[in-house]
Amino acid sequence: MQRLDSKTGKAKWYRKDGLTTVISSILSILIGLAVGTLIIIAVGLSKDTISTNGIIEGIKLVFLGVFSTGRDGGVLTFGFNPVNFGNMLFRATPLIMTGLSVAVAFKTGLFNIGAAGQYLMGTMGTLSVGLTLAWKGCPAWLVWIAALLVGMLLGGLWGAIPGLFKAYLNINEVITCIMTNWIAANLVTWWFEAHDVFKNSAEGGKVGYIIPLKNVGVSTPKWGMEALFPGSQANGGFWVACLIAVIMWVIMTKTTLGYELKACGSNRHAAKYAGINDRKNIVLSMVIAGALASAGGCLYYLSGNTEFFWSTYMTLPADGFNGIPVALLAANHPIGVIFAGIFMSMLNVAGLQLKYLTAYNEYIADIIIATIVYLSAFAMFFKLMIKGRRKANEDGKNVNAETVEEGGKA
Amino acid sequence: MVFLIQQTMLYAIPLMLVALAGVCAERSGVINLALEGIMIFGAFMGVVFCRGFIDAGWQTEQGLLMMIIVMFLVGICGAIFSLLLAFSAINLRADQTIGGTALNLLAPALVLFFIYMIAQQNTLGLSKGGAASWFMIRPSTFGLPKDYSWGPFIDLFINKVYPATYVCILVFILVSIFLYKTRTGLRMRSCGENPQAADSLGINVFKMRYLGVCLSGFLAGMGGFTYSMTTANCTSTGEVAGYGFLALAVMIFGNWTPLNIALGSLLFGLFKCIAAIYATLDINGDGVYMLSQLGISPYVYRMLPYVITLIVLAFTSKNSRVPKAEGIPYDKSTR
Numbered sequence: 001m002q003r004l005d006s007k008t009g010k011a012k013w014y015r016k017d018g019l020t021t022v023i024s025s026i027l028s029i030l031i032g033l034a035v036g037t038l039i040i041i042a043v044g045l046s047k048d049t050i051s052t053n054g055i056i057e058g059i060k061l062v063f064l065g066v067f068s069t070g071r072d073g074g075v076l077t078f079g080f081n082p083v084n085f086g087n088m089l090f091r092a093t094p095l096i097m098t099g100l101s102v103a104v105a106f107k108t109g110l111f112n113i114g115a116a117g118q119y120l121m122g123t124m125g126t127l128s129v130g131l132t133l134a135w136k137g138c139p140a141w142l143v144w145i146a147a148l149l150v151g152m153l154l155g156g157l158w159g160a161i162p163g164l165f166k167a168y169l170n171i172n173e174v175i176t177c178i179m180t181n182w183i184a185a186n187l188v189t190w191w192f193e194a195h196d197v198f199k200n201s202a203e204g205g206k207v208g209y210i211i212p213l214k215n216v217g218v219s220t221p222k223w224g225m226e227a228l229f230p231g232s233q234a235n236g237g238f239w240v241a242c243l244i245a246v247i248m249w250v251i252m253t254k255t256t257l258g259y260e261l262k263a264c265g266s267n268r269h270a271a272k273y274a275g276i277n278d279r280k281n282i283v284l285s286m287v288i289a290g291a292l293a294s295a296g297g298c299l300y301y302l303s304g305n306t307e308f309f310w311s312t313y314m315t316l317p318a319d320g321f322n323g324i325p326v327a328l329l330a331a332n333h334p335i336g337v338i339f340a341g342i343f344m345s346m347l348n349v350a351g352l353q354l355k356y357l358t359a360y361n362e363y364i365a366d367i368i369i370a371t372i373v374y375l376s377a378f379a380m381f382f383k384l385m386i387k388g389r390r391k392a393n394e395d396g397k398n399v400n401a402e403t404v405e406e407g408g409k410a
Numbered sequence: 411m412v413f414l415i416q417q418t419m420l421y422a423i424p425l426m427l428v429a430l431a432g433v434c435a436e437r438s439g440v441i442n443l444a445l446e447g448i449m450i451f452g453a454f455m456g457v458v459f460c461r462g463f464i465d466a467g468w469q470t471e472q473g474l475l476m477m478i479i480v481m482f483l484v485g486i487c488g489a490i491f492s493l494l495l496a497f498s499a500i501n502l503r504a505d506q507t508i509g510g511t512a513l514n515l516l517a518p519a520l521v522l523f524f525i526y527m528i529a530q531q532n533t534l535g536l537s538k539g540g541a542a543s544w545f546m547i548r549p550s551t552f553g554l555p556k557d558y559s560w561g562p563f564i565d566l567f568i569n570k571v572y573p574a575t576y577v578c579i580l581v582f583i584l585v586s587i588f589l590y591k592t593r594t595g596l597r598m599r600s601c602g603e604n605p606q607a608a609d610s611l612g613i614n615v616f617k618m619r620y621l622g623v624c625l626s627g628f629l630a631g632m633g634g635f636t637y638s639m640t641t642a643n644c645t646s647t648g649e650v651a652g653y654g655f656l657a658l659a660v661m662i663f664g665n666w667t668p669l670n671i672a673l674g675s676l677l678f679g680l681f682k683c684i685a686a687i688y689a690t691l692d693i694n695g696d697g698v699y700m701l702s703q704l705g706i707s708p709y710v711y712r713m714l715p716y717v718i719t720l721i722v723l724a725f726t727s728k729n730s731r732v733p734k735a736e737g738i739p740y741d742k743s744t745r
Contacts, residue, residue: 039523043527047527111505111507111508113507113511161720165720165723165724169723169724169727170727171723171724171727172737174441174443174507175658175662175723176720176723178655178658178659179659179716179717179719179720180716180720181655182652182655182656182713182716183713183716183717183720185652186709186710186712186713186716187709187713189709190707190709190710190713193707193709194707313709313712314649314651314652315649315651316652321511321514321515322515324508324511325515328508360527361522361523361526361527363519363520363522363523363526364519364523366515366518366519366522366523367516367519367520367523369515369519370512370513370515370516370519370520371512371516373508373511373512373515373516374494374498374509374512374513374516376508377498377502377504377505377508377509377512378498378502378504381502381504
């Protein structure tokens with residue numbers, strides 16, 4: 001139902017679906033940044049301790065935080081900062097994975113809000129298996145691979161629970177995902193509480209943390225990151241995440257499996273009528289989503305020097321939920337997820353710069369992210385605005401299924 | 411025993427308030443996933459208001475009046491915050507789960523941002539005294555000596571009890587009456603079951619859904635303040651330990667009806683309570699800590715509410731009373 005150009009008989013370039021998706025994402029980002037800026041100005045004006053210069057510095061850091069090189073003689077300086085860039089890519093790794101997880105589930109018409117629980121299960125599997133195998137004397141590369149695979153397997157199984165509930169009992173996956181999240185949080189705490197061997201008791205001041213994998217000689221290889229970004233935490237995990245994103249793109253667009261998954265997402269009943277096993281595909285989609293989300297946790301902790309706070313029964317990892325904005329910003333496109341993940345982590349880095357260099361704090365980044373999620377909830381509205389359509393009869397209903405339907409409707 | 415019941419109430423009361431909040435929204439046809447976020451916001455605003463009153467020179471003798479006023483103010487704040495969800499879910503017909511998730515992300519971010527701006531740390535507490543000294547009913551409230559006792563039965567109701575308990579019971583009664591005995595309540599429920607039919611009878615679906623979400627925000631905000639008052643010593647830390655999600659579980663467990671929800675929240679409150687105090691719990695007063703001798707990890711008790719909810723969901727999925735139009739944006743043209 002798109003307006004076509006009278007001469008060429010094709011849709012005008014600025015009305016193409018792909019482009020409007022990108023534009024509406026950029027619009028969401030800009031409005032999010034504007035909200036952050038407004039809060040900075042408002043708070044700055046209401047507090048006597050923050051000068052006009054302080055406000056301007058705050059705004060500068062929100063937009064250019066990743067280029068910040070600290071202060072020189074009291075003035076903020078900007079330039080290429082390898083540590084910030086490297087840390088940005090390092091922090092982006094789990095976000096890309098959880099974003100992929102949410103995106104793949106979205107494509108199958110499922111809202112995977114359980115990425116946090118799957119992430120925790122993956123973390124538990126990776127750390128337990130990694131430490132145990134390393135103590136048994138396995139070579140480091142084997143431990144690395146085994147820990148990643150076991151973590152992903154555990155996450156996949158955890159993701160299967162909401163999938164099974166959805167496929168066989170038709171229970172809303174959002175509810176079951178929330179339940180499994182908190183069960184996972186308690187389960188992981190219980191597991192580590194009961195197994196003292198994994199706790200880091202050697203280093204004082206590290207009470208409540210699991211032994212980091214680098215202590216047993218396991219860590220993700222750098223694969224060129226140390227030359228590009230010296231002094232940062234960046235490692236090969238980022239390349240692994242990118243590779244998985246590309247593989248997911250191939251699976252979703254070029255294989256029968258991907259086609260079946262998307263068909264179930266567009267219309268479960270039509271897919272069933274076409275001879276696709278809808279139940280199998282729903283479960284499979286959640287298993288894949290679970291494995292992807294847990295891979296985020298695995299890669300993050302396999303990097304070696306990150307430490308896991310095991311008593312997590314009261315809180316869920318933020319990366320699990322931040323996969324949702326990543327997927328939404330990327331319009332569920334696996335390759336787009338890479339860039340959206342990097343953008344999210346850039347905001348986080350900017351937030352930390354705000355904390356260290358100004359009177360503001362890092363939570364402004366979270367406010368911006370939340371605003372972007374809120375706006376993407378009515379991405380449809382933006383799209384309609386851009387396309388100049390006033391009626392929303394056909395596709396104004398469901399954001400979940402929207403990207404899948406686009407192909408057929410345009 | 412008195413101790414156990416009172417402790418259970420401590421955990422059950424905020425759960426009940428917030429689960430009832432969930433019912434108000436869901437019965438009008440809007441999934442309110444933002445309960446957790448609204449609670450966080452309510453807890454923060456409650457602490458801010460209390461600090462304001464204390465700074466204005468209120469004394470502990472006026473604590474109970476202050477609590478009532480703050481609960482009301484916090485409710486209004488919660489309702490205003492929930493308008494964000496209502497706008498995206500009702501007017502823009504956006505996906506309600508995403509809108510709710512956005513508020514869940516927004517609330518802790520906003521709250522922590524302002525807590526840091528106010529206090530330069532991640533906790534905001536009362537500027538003077540603790541929650542118990544301000545809001546608890548105790549013998550000294552009636553001018554009696556500190557260790558006075560009325561005997562176990564009366565103690566249960568008025569000794570070391572937060573009056574929020576009674577506010578909550580009142581809310582429970584009012585919500586039940588509203589949903590089942592008033593015209594507006596009936597209309598609101600009809601919008602959750604079949605908005606097209608409701609609209610054809612002249613009911614303004616948008617208005618009813620706004621009412622449902624705002625009521626929900628009001629109660630969830632109150633619940634957030636109650637949580638911070640009773641279990642967090644009136645501090646706000648940008649989280650409510652998953653209470654909003656637990657309340658969702660209670661709501662589903664209670665099959666979307668107020669009475670079952672009240673019972674469900676007592677049950678889940680008991681689990682929470684046991685998990686928190688099981689090591690020092692002496693049920694029959696013989697000096698033996700029975701539950702800790704059982705050797706069950708407290709995390710099992712913490713996990714149980716969610717596991718039970720999953721099991722209940724699995725077995726009742728066929729005759730679940732979930733509002734039929736829940737989560738579906740209302741569009742006049744799809745009648």
